[in-house]
Amino acid sequence: MPIAAAEAARAAAAPAADAAVELDRVTFAYDTRTILDGISMTIPRGKVVAIMGGSGCGKTTILRLIGGQIAPRSGRVLVAGQSVPDLDRDGLYAMRRKFGMLFQFGALFTDMSVYENVAFAMREHTDLPEELIHDLVLMKLHAVGLRGAAQLMPSELSGGMARRVALARAIALDPMLVMYDEPFAGLDPISLGVVGQLIRKLNDALGITSVVVTHDVYESLKIVDYLYFVSEGRIVAEGTAAEVRASADEFVRQFVDGQPDGPVPFHYPARGYREELLVHG
C-alpha cells in the first residue's frame, strides 16, 4: 500500500486515543550520523506490530526511544498518551513498570536461576508474599512451557529456552506493552515457531500490545497484525500481513523474497569499477 494512503487509512482506523504507542516525525542521530529521519508510526492497543528492516536500519533505536533509554532529536514519542522524553526519572521508571522487554539473546541474569529471573521484577516492585510469588512464577513459566526448568541456571538452557524464559520474565508483571528485540535471531525452526506462537497467544490472552523488531519476514507474517518496513531511517512501506504478501513495492519484494540486489543495493557505495581497476593501468 502506498505510504500516504496507508497513513490516511491508519489515521481513520486507529485514532490516537487507541494508540498504545505513537511516534510522530521522530528524528534521531548519533553526532552527525542520522539513524531515524522523520519516522511516524502508530501501534494500536492489543495488536502485534512488527518493525522490519535490514541490520543497522534503526529498528532497535525505535525500541530504545519507546523505552526512554534515549531521547529523540525532534518529534514526539507517546506511550499511552504520555510523552516519554518529557518524563523525569521517577515518571520513566513508573512507565517502565508497565513494560516488558525481550532482548535479542534473552539477557537473563546469569547469576540467578530461571525461577529467580522470573521472580525478579515481582520482588523488586511488589510486596507479595513468597507463596504467591511462587505460584505466579510457576504460572508464567507454565505459559511458556518451562515450569519444569524452574531450578535450572541460564547457562543450562538452549537458545530457544532462554528466549522463552525471558518472555516469561517480560510478562511477569502483566505489562500493557511488550517489546521484542529480534526474538527469532539464532533459533532453530522448532524454537522459532514456538516463540512466534507464544508472542501471538500471550498478546491475545493477556490483552497486551506487542512491538516486534525483527528481520525474519516469514515468521513475522504468520503472527503480526501490521508491519512497518524501515530502511535508512525512514518508513519505506507498511501494511497488514495480507497486504505485504500481495505488495508489488520494490523494497517489500526484495525483503520478502530475499533478493540480493534492489532498492537495498548489493554493493557498498564505491567509485566506478572500471575506473578503480584501471587506476594502476
Add this chain to the structure above:
Amino acid sequence: MVSQATSAIVATLRRVGVATGEGIGRLGYAARFFAAVIMQTPAAFRRVHLTLREIYFAGVLSLVIILVSGLFVGMVLALQGYDVLTRYGADESLGILVALSLVRELGPVVAGLLFASRAGSAITAEIGLMKATEQLSAMEMMAVDPLARVVAPRFWGGVVSMPLLAALFSTLGIFGAYIVGVKLIGIDAGAFWGNMQAAVDFRQDIVNGIIKSFVFGAAVSLIAVFEGYDAKPTAEGVSSATTRTVVESSLAILALDFVLTVFMFHGVR
C-alpha cells in the same frame, strides 16, 4: 619547511589537548558516577543481603590469597629484619620492626594490591559482562536502577572487606614473623611480644593503618565498578576494562599511600 613544522606542532598540541580534554571529561564522569553510587547507598543497604553477598565474593573468597601472602611477607620480613638488626645487636626489636611495617604500610598496601588483582578485576569483569549481555539494560527496562541493584552493593562490599582483609594480612604477617624469629631463629618470645606491645600505638599505628585500608578499599572498589559500568560492551572492551582496573587501582593505592603517610606520620619520630 616552516609551514610543515608548524602544522606538526599544531597537530601535536591538538592531540595533547584532545587527550587532556578526554581525561578531564572522564574524571568528571567518574566523579558524577561516584556521587550517583553514594546517592543509591540507602537503597542498597535496605536490602542488606545484596551487600553481604558481595562481602562474601570480594572478602571471603579473597581470604586464601590474603592469608597466605601475609604469612610469607611476615616470614620474609623477619628474615631480612633479623639480618640487619643483628648487626647492631638489636635483634630483640624484630617484633617492633615487623609489626610497624605491617600495620602501617605493608598490610594496607600489599593487601590492597592483592585485593585489586583478585576482587577488583572480578567486579569489573562481572559488571562489564552484564553490560555486554544487556543484563544492565534489561534491569533498567524493568524499572530497576542498576546503580542501586548491582553497583552500590559491590562498591560497599569492597569498602567493608578491605580493612578486614588488611587486618588479617597484618595478623598473619606477624604470626609468620613469630614462627621465623622466635621458633626458627630463637629470639626470646617475651622480648618479641613485649617490645612489640610497647612500641605499637593503637591510635597512631593501628587506627591509621585501618584508615589507610579503608581509603584503599574505597578507591579500588570505585575504580572497579566504574570501569565495569563504563566498559565497551564487547569481549575486547571488558578485557581492557579489567586490565585498567588493576593498573589504575595499583597506582591509586601507591599514590594515596604516599599522601596519607605524609599526613599521618610526618610528625612521628
